[in-house]
Amino acid sequence: MRNPLARWPAARQLTGRDRTGRGEAARSQRTIELQPRTHQADRVVQSICPFCAVGCGQRVYVQNEVVTQIEGDPDSPISRGRLCPKGAASRNLVQSPLREYRVRYRRPYGTEWEDLSLERAVDMIADRVITARAEGWQDHDADGRSLNRTLGVASLGGATLDNEENYLIKKLFTALGIVQVENQARI
Amino acid sequence: MTAQTTAEGGYYGRPVLKEPVWKPEVAVYFWLGGLAGISAVLGFAARLSGNDRLARSAWFTAFAALLPCPPLLIVDLGRPERFYNMLRVLKPTSPMSMGTWVLTAFGGVTAAAAAGELLGGIFATLGRVAEGAAALLGLPLATYTAVLLADTSVPVWHHARHHLPFVFAGSATASAGAAGAILTPSQHSRPARLAAIFGALLELGAAFAMERRLGPDARHYHEGAAARPAQAARALTGAGAALMTLGGRRPVAMAAGVLLLAGSLAERFAVLRAGPSSARATADGGTVRG
């Protein structure tokens, strides 16, 4: 397109096949160069939809370390590339404007959230687990049978956690004697 | 009680068509474009007939009416800064595209004509040629706007597609004649007055025929947003035309001219406003017909 006139669609109309200016002559440069953004992705990662338990395959497209598209994975024999509205909304989920990216802390009787570093939060939680565990500790029952447990701490987990995550939760809490470990699966 | 508004009103009473989004500026443009276009015709006709005084007022009117047109059109765009894209293509299928080109060309030749008038000499001759070209372009400028509206799916416009150009042509002629009558001393203004009366009769007659053609859809001129301008158009144009027949004296002609100009503007408002009402009334899906 060295000839500037050739960039003018009206001129292309007169010189090309598209006389009425309703087809190729009317295209803008952007239109001519348009490609699906998925083709510019740095990588495509196979994933699984985080919503219901059908387990539809997803493809996650990443460009410049940003997820640019999540769509159905045609390879999946479960879903054959299809997604429901929730699955199709996965990118909107992980990039929701309402998502929180920082630790929030609310002190007892506080009226507002406060900032807290992640490291400090984990440290404080560890202290509290140790204390609450001790407070609720039950070595034996009334009959002298070993209970080896605490009722001071409880957990209720969602069912969008990975198996590996559940495994660690159960392992850690069991080793700490925490028995009130529950899950959405009960609900 | 239940949600089945679908049974009687199509889909929850939702119109099939979307309402046109054009703002009042567009009605003013339609009016000014018509005024400018037919004024050019009047100016050229007056020139040919040797009525230079009338020709001068008519050309003044054409030029003055033309000036606000581009800004009015640009203001109505969603993206005014892209107005120049109107000249990207030359689309015979798009009345708006054709109209834009006509308006552009009309602007050019009208400016040339004005320059000729001012500069004189050799330029005066060129100005005469430009006047001829402007008069030729003035005709489509005054009528393409009717095609623009007719070339939509809005029933009240599309079904009136053979009448609207006459309404617009009549209205434009009435307004151009009226302007001429106002700006020209009585002894020179008779053609303008006659043109005004002719235009008014054409407008009123065409509008009457249009409503008959529209049948039930004509209700959009009698109720809703278009009703008042439509009434005003009929009344102003009728009164203006009647008064213009007595226009031998200039104050009378001026009063009649003002009435006719107002009537012409009201007509454009009436037609423009009838569109959204008509689009809204397409909920049952059956009223959109060829």
Add this chain to the structure above:
Amino acid sequence: MAVSSGPPPYPGEVLVQPVAGDEVGFFTDSSICIGCKACEVACKQWNNVPVDDIRYLNSSYDNTGELSANSWRHVSFFEQKRDGGVAWLMNSDVCKHCKHAACLDVCPTGAIFRTEFDTVVVQADVCNGCGYCIPACPFGVLTRREGVVDQPAETHVAQKCTMCYDRLKGGDEPACAQACPTKSIQFGPLPALRERAQRRLDVLHQEGVDSARLYLADQSDNEIGGAGAFFLLLDEPAKYRYPERPITPTKRLGGMWLAAAAAAAVALAGVGAAAASGRR
């Protein structure tokens, strides 16, 4: 050339892939639509169509309402009492990509153009928001995108379904068709889709679903010259916000210009006669 994923859901039907130069489109079979709205979301996600207004519409499960610049797919829902029971009809509406497209004809900037896939696309970078296409469309598909601030480049311009033009160029099927869980939305070469739709209709009629009909599958009942998106409906078109007999206003443009010319001639004659009479 874009490919369509997944087999058609009907027994005995095979997947037909488009080849270069084919006109492609959508066949939307409302008789197998489950009303999940995956099409709406997949479309929004792919095309970055904004969420403009979160409000309850009081119309069954439909809170989208209609197609617009911010809704390129729209699933309609309506409930009916039928044979003592109840029916709930759902259908995913979309731009029809008319073969004779009024919006495209009237567009003064060339923003709307016909692609190599025979689809109709608005170029958001060209459109100046003149609004002409809005009343031109016989299906009320187009509006201008207003009131959305996060994508300023694409506001105040007309927007509608592009049939995922970029995806088609890259060889991918449109996002809605890919997502559709039941393949109510089927993408492919139009002639094959039309034949498939006819067979599907025959099956439904054999099953006694007399209300089933095809809409826009051929040119007999409309002037749009055939559609790039056609439908199998289970009730009359009006129930789905469709015109019974859609028109293409530009088909009659010649007549309109003639009328304008005649009107201009009358005006010319009138003015000329007036001028001549004034010579006295």
Add this chain to the structure above:
Amino acid sequence: MGSNMAENHPVGFQWVMEAKLKGAPVIHVDPRFTRTSANASFHVPIRAGSDIAFLGGIVHHILETDSWFKDYVLPYTNAANIVGEKFRDTEDLDGLFSGWDPAKEGYDTASWQFAGMAKANSAPEGQGSAAKAEPSGGLGGGLADAEPERDETLQHPRCVFQLLKRHFSRYTPEMVEELTGVPRERFVQVAELLCANSGRERTSAIVYSVGWTQHTVGVQLIRTAAIIQLLLGNIGRPGGGIMALRGHASIQGSTDIPTLYDLLPGYIPMPHAEDQDLQTYLDGHVKSGGGWARLDSYLISLLKAYWGEAATPENDMNYGRLPRIDKDHSTYRTAIAMLEGNVKGYFLPGENPAVGSANGKLQRAAMAQLDWLVVRDLFLIESATFWQDGPEVAGGQTRPEDCKTEVFFLPAAAHTEKSGSFTNTQRLVQWHHQAIEPPGDCRSELWFYYHLGRVIREKLAAAKDPRDRGILELTWDYGASGPKAEPSAEAVLREINGWDQRGRPLSGFAELKADGSTACGCWIYSGIYADGVNQAARKKPGSEQSWVAPEWAWAWPANRRQLYNRASADPAGNPWSERKRYVWWDAERAEWQGDDVPDFNRTKEPQYQPGEGASGDAALSGDAPFIMQGDGRGWLYAPSAVLDAPLPPHYEPHESPVRNRLYEQEANPMREIYNHPLNPYNEDPEKYPFVMTTYRLTEHHTAGAMSRNVPVLSELQPEFFCEISPELAELRGLEQGGYAAIITARGRIHARVMVTDRIAPLQVAGKTLHQVGLPYHWGQRGLTRGDSANDAFPIVLDPNVHIQEVKAATCDIRAAERPKWP
């Protein structure tokens, strides 16, 4: 039934739609006409909470019309077993079975056992000092060593078949109509279709979801379905089965590798206070026959996975480090314990009980009694902000400055920001790969719990208390690496899979040993890392494989895609029909063959009979497909493993406007009631005359965190509404699009009114019964806000699994002003 598959599992529903297009009748039984009903062959409106009556009617129909699959039922089920003479049915005791102990509010199941047998050794009763018996983990039914008496002619009056007949004898079409509101013709049509589409040539599937589990009779409901499917020969066969459509990405995984109080990984029961040492535990739980006979190797391998070198035969494999349970520690019981001030700290990783659990008000009040609360989520959910903007704060009953709870909100990583596996509803373990690094403070649960454990271990490192030995001896090294020190999920998966003494990944649970030479974090998942390969991450395209697609991901156990698929062949090992062939005995190669991995000992011939004293798999004959059952048979009659009935009776929901027409006993006698001022029940049916039920919408996800915070979903269903019939609207003066208050003893919630013919009034017991539908996705936060439907429901639970009854309760409904929330 009990499922709204098109709406809640739309992509799974593609297979139902294709089956329908191929001619399969699809029947939807549901209180509401939903998007599933709209796409079914037909819809059967039913009174919420009357499903057992409906299913019992089908059992009655099958037996009455002799439509049961004799060649299947006789060998594969316990139909011929003879029950002990002390057994009394609900027909004898007006809704109770023999063994009822009013004081314990539970059954002594001794009289439920088969003749000629001791008590089933897995029977859970008598476990410790709990007021009520606890179910025994996930163990299938076990039987004592002796063979029960059988009558292969099925004529013995006390044989299971005859008991079944008698038990359901009054579940006639007329009674079904009385109880469920389903016209008898419609009901018979369903029953006939089901029978016509079952047998050698055809199979039928039953699909359920929480529409069945969320009842005080949830387990019995599913039991009834199991009886139907066993009688019709629809279990273990392609196109058959009972499919639980689960609602969350890895909710199946959450029970397999459980975060549940009563289970260890792989459905191993949590040790009870009675089980003081390993031997006592094993003596109490190991079955002589079937897959559970090897529980010792599963448990000991788990202990080795937990404690590695520290678990030795000398210290009982560290069994003593496991905490013991002695009563219900389920989530609702824990909420009550919180109210009583007995719980100090609470973790909520990805869960929102303030909205998602029954009686939200009680949940919020309970959390307000905690010392501290840790919420991990993508969004600031209602359970994190109840102190700030909960309904009680908005309503002025409490103030933020009065709430003592210290709250930590830690942002979580999304599924795209971490690797790991989800187990879907069909036991398919599918790996999802990390796409990008989690932003900001967002971290995976793996990261959080790993580092929490690491820090706790560091802090306790110097501790001398014996109780800290368990945490300190724990193996806790998962290759945390990278800028964020993220543990490796694959390392965890390797541990779940297990290894032998040389560290070689196990190829399957068959390799597990009870001598401490193998370690395995979850025996049913063993093989998922066979050959050192992450089998869950296999992504061979479905189009390049057989229809079973065995090379896509990995299914437990042993990559078997359909459980008990030995039943797809007849006792002699031949397919029941060519049309329905799936797994069969290949006599030439002397092994089981098929489209799927046989869920059976591959080389056990169909004619095999166990010898005297055989145990484990060897104790099961070659025609016993149900290999996890102690006797290898499908249980029409369940003498153990369920607490509240060996045969399912229809009980009314805890709150019901209708009296039980079948028995004097109104509701499940063992249902769990929590009398607490914050948990009042509707007592007067006159005052609360309507039935209400909760459900989900396609456009939202469960308690809403993952959809109300997502713009493209919020706009699709932007307001909490209730669905009512035009008749009820007329009765109460409610207007389409107006607002209503749903009134219960728990208080009022407000909803937009959707008047629709899709929720028709029913004729039940001669009266018109109105139902109110309530989607439960809304809460006080997000892009679309509204009252939470769960605030209207009380806590009352199924005794077997402690799941709440939110699918049927009573209410009143009145016109109301526009509420403050939306």
